[in-house]
Amino acid sequence: MSNAQKILQSVFGYGSFREPQSEIIQTLIEGGDALVLMPTGGGKSLCYQIPALARDGCGIVISPLIALMQDQVSAMRQLGVRASFLNSTLDVRAARAVEEDLLSGNLDLLYIAPERLTQERCLTLLQQADIALFAIDEAHCVSQWGHDFRADYLKLSLLHQHFPNIPRIALTATADARTRAEIIMRLDLSRARQFIAGFDRPNIHYRIALKDNPRSQLLRFLQDGHQHHAGIVYCMSRKKTEEIALWLQDQGFNALPYHAGLPSDTRADHQTRFLREDSIIIVATIAFGMGIDKPDVRFVAHMDMPKTVESYYQETGRAGRDGEPSDAWMIYGLQDVIKLRQMMASSEGSEEHKRAEQHRLNAMLGLCEITTCRREALLNYFGEPQPKPCGNCDTCLEPIDxxxxxxxxxxxxxxxxxxxxxxxxxxxxxxxxxxxxxxxxxxxxxxxxxxxxxxxxxxxxxxxxxxxxxxxxxxxxxxxxxxxxxxxxxxxxxxxxxxxxxxxRETTTKTARQQTKTALPSDIDITLWEALRECRRELAEEQGVPPYVIFHDRSLKEMCSALPRNPTQFGQIPGVGERKLKKYGEAFLQVIERHFQHTFGAAG
Missing domain, CATH: 1.10.10.10 (Winged helix-like DNA-binding domain superfamily/Winged helix DNA-binding domain)
Structure with missing residues (x-):
């Protein structure tokens, strides 16, 4: 673990692990398997990235979304990690170059879609390579009960069959006891250690209301607290996502639709803009969001009720990954329940599957109708009792009549x-x-x-x-x-x-809603903050990556508070590893120095 600690500091720029990261990492370094449930933003990626760097060979990451692999790889390369991906976007020459890098030991991490992994050619390639570990991301996809079902995930038990001595880690942010049992069974992880971190996201403010005038309700929510914030609005149908996106544009918001029916280049463009620009609202079906690593999503809004508590938790968890105050807002009605039950009745799943989904839908409706603390009910669903009301949901702040x-x-x-x-x-x-x-x-x-x-x-x-x-x-x-x-x-x-x-009791009067707003700490100079953000934006544009890949907001806030004047001081900022210190230290130190000159004069 001393090597892992050095990697954490030198590559990722952090001084200590969160619980239970160190124990998970040690398990994998020692060759053991692990099943990890950790909330979105809890640091799941480090649990396989660091062991992949600490062990001999290349870490293979099975990721369900091709569109996100590029950003994940870009983030790793920013840190000096030799990362690449194999998917259908590569031509034959580019794919062969990646394969040669793998076989020659020139890769630390390789991202592969499950559909490619299960092909005989890919398996043959991996059997010739030196593999450090296998990481199965979004592992709930292996479950027939899972809300983002992917058929090829069901074949991933082949990893244990073909590579019995290579450690495997399955990771997800959401899985109830039934889904966990199926993940273990389908991936043959019966001997894996299970790590279940706390599900609570205390920075998220939960609010659920009845549909009255949906568009007016959404507009009031956005105008009250999220006029210039990045966020996601979920809708049940593709048609509705496009209608709501156009309507939000008419209201002055920078909104873009996203669903599986749009041309692939349009989807990719909208996702890229959401990741790299400020104040973009994506209006989407549930096809959007899995694996999204944008830390400053300030709100997730649901215009329709999700079909399960797991879906709701996973989707709302895409807000506030940076730990800052964020909103999870939803409106629902009985018609949502009827539509969802119609969809279930027409599905091709077994009767057992339909009954399970029916129970889950009832649990979701129960969460909507509850008159006590939302967070208590949400955490109880995942087997994590809450000792007292949270004080940060609508039923706590505005007790139900x-x-x-x-x-x-x-x-x-x-x-x-x-x-x-x-x-x-x-x-x-x-x-x-x-x-x-x-x-x-x-x-x-x-x-x-x-x-x-x-x-x-x-x-x-x-x-x-x-x-x-x-x-x-x-x-x-x-x-x-x-x-x-x-x-x-x-x-x-x-x-x-x-x-x-x-x-x-249903009220007919519309009360003012207290909304969560993100504010900078009082000791931060807004002029320096904006200058650092502009420096980050320019560097990100030059390299074609999202700004947070350069530095997260929390690192910029630390720069504003600590005001480092030399490389040694800058290297102590959380999120600044050795690679980023060499690559970006001078640019950001110049911004801080100009701030000193302007504020305090040459003698500052």
Whole structure:
């Protein structure tokens, strides 16, 4: 580990490991296997990069997104690490050059897509090379329950078969107990040590609200706290991503769409702009974001409800990788649940898979409807109890107003039962509120005892009652009957009067929302900060890499606070390794020196 510590300092510019990085790294250096669950921004990459440098041979990284390999390789080369990739973007000559570098021992890290790795030619190549380790990134993709399923990941057990003596590490930011078990089974990692770091991201402020006027809600959210920030807006459909991106452009935001249906060069251009420019908003389907290493994403917004808590956690985790305050904002409605259940019903998965996805969708809806701390519920889902409310989510900062909904819930359940469990929410509300429209009269529902018993609540309030009953498992949505509601066994005690239920009260007034804003520490000179950022931007443009590949914001803040005047002092800034000191030290020290001259005069 002394060698690993030297690599951490000299290559990456950090003085100490986070827990449990050192233990994971030691396991791999000693030849053991590891399964690592660590939140986005927790430092997963170091867990295989440092062992790859410390061990003999080249580290092979299986990465699911070709579009991101270039940036990952660029970041490594900035540090002086000999890195490259093999994927379909290379022509035959370029690919052969990479293969020759691998065989001659001139590579420290090689990134490969799973589709290429499973080809016989690639396996033959690797068997001729000196391999330090295999790293399987985004390992949840091996699970049939995983939310970013990739078929070729299911074949990665071949690594153990073909290379039984080479250590393997599987890494993911999100996996519940079932997914972890499947990762272990499919990758043949039964002897691997498991490292499960804390899931909590305390810098993220969680906020979930009902859909009212979605575009106005999004606009208010952005204008209140994120007018000039980089962020991601997730939508359920490709069409919606393009519509929202165009609409945001009309509102003065620098927004770009991203989905699998766009031409590949358009997707690549939009992703590159997001990584390398400031204040870009990407409006995307879930196809965007896996492996994104942009540290200063200040918000993630969901215009539709994700289908699982795992998806929600993974997507919101793309905000605030730098540890600075960030927002996870979402709006949802019952129609989201219906659409997601329609998608599940039409999928080609097994019945067991569909049931598992149904349970996960119910858990996601439950997180939306909860009246207590969001973070408590989120962490409990992943088996990490939270000792007390977090104080940094909407339900903590703006406690939910509840009401005794027992009588209303019984009326709603009775309406479902007496109409034969064959109708959706709109018709049930019509019956409860005493409507005598064509459909009510057609089915003779105006003669039912529950007809007209619900006039005390308006349509919006009744929709809230039904949605919460679905979210808490008293009702289910029957997709074979186009969204008809059905009673669940859980509703019996409530109908018999043996149980009461408190419901969330829907408010009609729009309250001011406190938004998280990123502010510089008070001891930082804004003029120096902007000058350092401009220096970083120019260097990044010259080399065609994202600015954070040069230095993260936290390194620039340290420069502003410590004000290093010579290479020795500059080398002590976190994130400045030996390579970056030689490559960039002079440029940034000149900026700091000019600041001193301007602020304090020549004698400063």
């Amino acid at each position: 509840t009401w005794d909904g027992t009588d209303a819930a019984r009326k709603a359940l009775s309406a479902v039962y007496r109409t034969g469990q064959r109708f959706g929410v709109n018709h049930l509300i019509d019956v409860l509120r005493g409507a005598e429209n064509a459909k009510v009269l057609q089915f003779d529902h105006h003669h039912l005892p529950i007809h007209g018993v619900g006039t005390a609540l308006n349509n919006k309030q009744w929709r809230s009652v039904f949605r919460q009953l679905v979210g808490r498992g008293y009702l289910n949505v029957d997709m074979e009957r186009f969204g008809a509601l059905r009673l669940e066994e859980k509703c019996r005690p409530l109908l018999r009067g043996e149980e009461a239920i408190m419901l969330r």
